[in-house]
Structure formats: C-alpha cells, structure tokens
Amino acid sequence: MVIMAGTVMLAYYFEYTDTFAVNVQGFFCYEGAYRKPYPGPEDSSAVPPVLLYSLTAGVPVLVIIVGETAVFCLQLATKDFENQEKTILTGDCCYINPLVRRTIRFLGIYAFGLFATDIFVNAGQVVTGNLAPHFLALCKPNYTALGCKQYTQFISSAHACTGNPDLIMKARKTFPSKEAALSIYAAMYLAMYITSTVKARGTRLAKPVLCLGLMCLAFLTGINRVAEYRNHWSDVIAGFIIGISIAVFLVVCVVNNFRGRQPEHEHSHTDNLAQMPMISIPRVESPLEKLQILAPLCWHSTVMHLKTKTLRALLEQNQLYK
Template structure:
C-alpha cells in the first residue's frame, strides 16, 4: 500500500483541461482545416498571367488520383508510419527500462488513472495530430492567399488569346473571366500551387518521426543504424516532391516551400512543445547492453564535437598541467 501511494499523484485539473481546453483547440483546428479544404469560405486570390507563358503551359497530368503518389497513399503513410513508430518506441522503452515504475501515476477522481505510458503516447500522438491539421491549414492558407498557378494552369484555363487581345508574350492578362472555357473545378485547383500541401504533410511526418527516433532511441555499438533508418523515412517525403514536379503538378519553389513549412512546424512542436520528447523519469534509467535498442533521455538537440573542439580541450589540459608544474 505504501508503494502504491508513493507512485500515485492526484490531479483534479488534468481531465477538465484535456476536455475543455485541448479538445476544444483540436476541434477548432479540425474545423478550420475542413473549411480551407472543402468549403469556399476563403476565396482564392486570382492572379493574372502573361500571354503564351510557357511556364504555365505544361500538359494537364490528369486527376490527382492518377498520380504516382496519389493523395490517398500519401495521407495513409503520413498517418500510419509515425503512429506505428511512436507506439513501437514507447512499448520498447517500457520493456527495456527497469525504473519507469518510479514515475507517478496520475489519479483524477475515483475512476481515471493515467500511467506514464498512456500519458506519453497520448501526448506524442496528440501533438502530432494537432501538427498535421496545422500543417494543412498553413498550406491551404498559403495557396488561398497567393493564388499561385500550377505548371499546367493554361492547359485547364484554355484562354482565348484572340478575345483577350494578346499581341505579344509580354502582355499581361489580369481579367478574371479569362478562363471561361475551362472547367471551373480544374481551374480553381490549378490556382492552388504554393506551397505544395502533399509535400508539406510528407515533410512534417518525416521530420517529426526522424526527430523522435533521433532524440529518444540510442543504438549501442553502431553509428549507421539510426542514420539509415532516418534517411529511409526521409526518402518518401523527398520522392513525393519529385513526383509533384515531374508530373507538372507543382513548381520546385512550391515543393521547397512545402518542405520548409512541414519541417518548421514539426521542429517547433518537438523542440518547444514536447521539449525534445524529454521525460523526467528517464533521467536515471540504466544503460542497456551493447547492441540493444533503448530509449535515452535527451534535454537538448544532439551535437557532434568537432576535431577543433577536441584539440582545444587537449590544449587546455596541457596548459593547466604546465601551470601546475
């Protein structure tokens, strides 16, 4: 009984805070993302174009579902891979760490018990889900505000250059009715290129997962296992961007902006909100045998000591030894 009392902590505010604050914020984020994605609440800015501009005259690649990286596949991987990695990592952590039971279980009322494993999983996956919808909002907001055209914009716009009075390629067309011959749905979608939303979501998922693996796990006896896994997870995000450009669905600038948007949001959430996945009870965990994969506490981003720093340390030791002698 004494051990049970020492390993429990009562908190009355954890459940109300979760229900009335965090769930409300999450619901508002989901609703805002839904309005950006499926509603016409925020009209897209209409940009003009130059007559016969070859930058926007690439052939129409077809619907998004015919892409080599269709949205269904991208969104499924974005949701599944980080979830599986985090669940596997947390379960592995609790299996290998012998002192995790020293962390107190939070008791709220007479019915709710939150052990360390449950709290960590909810925190990491909850923040990740929030970041997904936030990345969607940022990407959609950028597309709506800029109204940047895709490389195949003129192919779906089908402007009548004679009626528009195009005499030279340097003539700028700013009329909103220039695309009356095109399909309105395709034209509207072709005005949402910057930044690339699929690339932003892929980059967010990849960076979040890679930071989790880098900051939480440590591989004893190997220096290439963890970088190999991280690069393997980064490859799909990079390939999504390459496919978007190769199929004339986005420009390179759209893809790079998507990478920066998703990567910046993931880095902010991990460093500033999750504190690099830091947990108090992991500080005194025992070291695992050579070759075993375990979790280790991380307070700051990992750094590698350069040869210059090592040389400086050696010189300082030598100077101190000379002063003593």
C-alpha cells in the same frame, strides 16, 4: 481538446468549403511557365493523395506505439517502473499508465501539427493564388477574344478561362505544395522521435539510416510533384520549409525532445535546500561583516584597558602622598 477541435474545423473549412475565396492571379499571353501539359487527375500520380495521407497518418502512429511499448517493457524489465512519469488523479495510488500517457501526448501533438501544417499550406494557397505549371492547359483561354497579339500582354480577367471551373480552381492553389509539406513534416517528426527515444545498443548506424530513409522519401515526393508538372520548385521548397519548421518547433518547444517528466526527487532537491533551517547551512562571512562584529568588542576592551591604567596611576599617587 477545444484547441484541437478548432484546428480541425479550420482545416475543414479551408479544404472542403468556399469560405475563403482564392486570389485570382493573372498571367501573360502564351507564358511558358504555365504551358506544361496537364498530367491528369491527382489519383493518377505516382504518389496519389490516398497513399500519401495514409502513410502520413498511419506510419507515425505505428512507429510511436511500437516505440513507446518497447521503452515501457524495457523499464519494467530493469525494475525502473517506480521512476516513470505518471499523472496522479486521486491520491498516491491512482495514476494513468505511463505508456498510455506518453503515447497519447506524442500522437496528439503530431496530429495537431499535421492539421496546423494543412492550415498554413491552405492559407498560403488561398492568399497567393499561384498558378500551376499546367494552368493554361486547363484554362484554355481564347487568345483571339482576349486580343493576345503580344506575349507581353497581361490577362487579369477572372472570366478569361473557358475550361472546367473546378480544375481551374485547383490549378490556382499550388503555393506552397501541400504534399511536400505533409510528407516532410511526418518524416521530420518521426526522425526526431527515433533519434531522441531509441537508446538501445547497436543502433548507432540503424537510426541514421532509418531517419535518412524517411527524409529521402519526403524529398522524392516533392521531386515527383515537379517532375509531373503539378508544382513549381518554389512551391515544393516553401512546403518543405513549412513542414520542417512546424515539426522542429513542436518537438523542441512542446514535447521537449520527447523527454518525460523528471523524477520528483530531482525537482524537490532544490526545494528541500530552500526549506532547510539557516543554522544547518554553512556560511562564509565577508571581512566587512567581521569588522562590524569585532569593532564593538575592540572598543570595549580599549576602554577597559584605559580605565585600569588610570586606576593604577591614582593608587600610586595616593600611596606616595601618604
């Protein structure tokens, strides 16, 4: 909970405060990469932020709750309730419901990854200060005052723009694309959840169709950002890489591909073998060990044999003498 609270606070400072100053990146006079027309505010986009954030926050919650409830009901129907994972609180009789435990764990990890993706993206945007394709339309530089007589002249002054400062600041934060990163993270996490959790018959084709549909929506979101001149292709690709990397890391290394805890009898099998007495475990001796055990016996039998022969010889000599 402490780590989660710190992650949320860091994401808040990146998003809504000026604690971290954005790097002021310069540009060349009349540079064609930044001369695209201004597409309007984010709310006028085909995928507005309200819709994107609602889908990335609501769809995974709904899918995971429905999926865990279905799995729990199937386990009850197959009388497999005793084999479900549970967290013991006090004694052997009090435990958290497996449905609640798994749902909270998977949704908590998803929420952490969502804020972590936002932090990674905001950190990249603050450090690079990459300019949007429509930057010059918002900057409105006075080329005459700046002395732009050649296209190769580089403008690095922070006061070269005459447009709205708030819009200019947003146009300096495009790499990587936040919309692409959040959409692909949510789609990747859900796709891996569906693939790992849904084991019902008749879903051999339904699972890939659903997963590819989610991935397709995420890719369309990135393509829309480029088509509306809000991001460059490099911004979208970097956002995709960040979102996919965080989702794969959390699913594979943190929640172990959405697998529950192994039953106690599987964990205790090795411990029981280790605690068994040595006499009950069969053991194969090596040839060297056998020689070490048989050598004293052989020596003793040889000595006794020599002593017997000597006594017989002495007795025979004594009889001849008599």
